[in-house]
Amino acid sequence: MKPIMENWKNFLNEVRSINKKIKIYRAQPAFTNVIRNNDYVTMSRQFAKDHAVTSAIYNDEPFFVVIAFVEKDEIKEADNPGEYRYVGEDIKAMPLNIVDAEGNVRSAAKAHVNEDLHVLSEEIYYVP
Numbered sequence: 261m262k263p264i265m266e267n268w269k270n271f272l273n274e275v276r277s278i279n280k281k282i283k284i285y286r287a288q289p290a291f292t293n294v295i296r297n298n299d300y301v302t303m304s305r306q307f308a309k310d311h312a313v314t315s316a317i318y319n320d321e322p323f324f325v326v327i328a329f330v331e332k333d334e335i336k337e338a339d340n341p342g343e344y345r346y347v348g349e350d351i352k353a354m355p356l357n358i359v360d361a362e363g364n365v366r367s368a369a370k371a372h373v374n375e376d377l378h379v380l381s382e383e384i385y386y387v388p
Contacts, residue, residue: 299345
């Protein structure tokens with residue numbers, strides 16, 4: 261009876277791994293939370309956060325760190341180490357952090373009530 265249970269557990273683990281989605285992060289301007297086909301993404305939250313900080317300072321505008329869950333076949337390796345290309349349909353991502361133009365990182369959830377960031381909650385979740 262033990263081998264049957266072990267085989268069943270192995271089978272369930274295989275099914276779960278097939279259905280698992282991959283967590284991706286992206287640094288992008290804070291006027292959108294959509295990840296589009298061919299956008300650069302990473303599987304490292306810290307990598308995305310560091311990129312958001314430098315981009316916000318350089319562009320003098322707020323940036324988001326967003327998260328989304330995608331299928332394995334919707335990401336392809338990019339030329340840069342640690343970066344990938346998202347190759348699926350446009351998806352709505354969830355903002356995790358917002359970085360202001362000075363490089364200060366805050367929770368996106370708290371930014372909804374922070375007027376000093378000049379980002380309204382309607383704009384955060386607007387999908388054109």
